[in-house]
Amino acid sequence: MTTFLADAARVVGGYAWLEERLFETLGVWVQAVPEPEVKLRLAADSHHHAWHASLWRERLPALRELEAEQFVAASGPTVESFLAGLRSSATTIDKLVGVYRVLLPRLVATYQRHLEGGSAVTEGPTIRALRLVLADDLADWRDGELLIQRLLTTPGNVERASAQQARLETLLIDA
Numbered sequence: 001m002t003t004f005l006a007d008a009a010r011v012v013g014g015y016a017w018l019e020e021r022l023f024e025t026l027g028v029w030v031q032a033v034p035e036p037e038v039k040l041r042l043a044a045d046s047h048h049h050a051w052h053a054s055l056w057r058e059r060l061p062a063l064r065e066l067e068a069e070q071f072v073a074a075s076g077p078t079v080e081s082f083l084a085g086l087r088s089s090a091t092t093i094d095k096l097v098g099v100y101r102v103l104l105p106r107l108v109a110t111y112q113r114h115l116e117g118g119s120a121v122t123e124g125p126t127i128r129a130l131r132l133v134l135a136d137d138l139a140d141w142r143d144g145e146l147l148i149q150r151l152l153t154t155p156g157n158v159e160r161a162s163a164q165q166a167r168l169e170t171l172l173i174d175a
Contacts, residue, residue, distance in 0.1 A: 013071030016056035022049040033092045048136045055129045082171040094164045100144030102168040
């Protein structure tokens with residue numbers, strides 16, 4: 001396998017891994033949060049991430065000598081630490097801030113950089129997938145932010161949101 005193909009497979013496999021973890025995490029949170037509008041948002045977005053994961057899995061190379069599954073892994077220990085921190089979020093605001101103010105903005109930036117640096121010749125199907133995923137993620141980010149703003153009704157909630165964002169951003173410094 002060429003280095004280019006292996007590198008591309010690792011990137012796409014990392015995307016698939018992260019999208020699958022988001023699907024799982026948001027799905028679990030649907031049962032954990034009390035607010036009906038938050039449940040609906042998390043359920044819808046969870047399904048978006050499941051679909052994104054399947055798109056990325058479809059982009060993995062199909063070679064006899066290599067199992068595609070070997071490429072589906074976290075892009076590094078920092079991402080795993082961040083997800084552990086995200087999953088430990090206690091309140092609805094903590095959960096929403098982690099996803100919609102920290103994770104999705106960074107994921108959108110990552111996908112956008114890949115899209116801008118990609119070649120239509122060598123990565124045509126991946127570029128198409130990036131555009132589809134970015135459209136979903138941008139809409140989900142916007143809708144999640146609107147939901148957060150509706151929940152930030154007290155100075156204590158604002159302080160909590162800021163502290164959670166700082167805590168999770170700190171976990172991503174090395175990513």
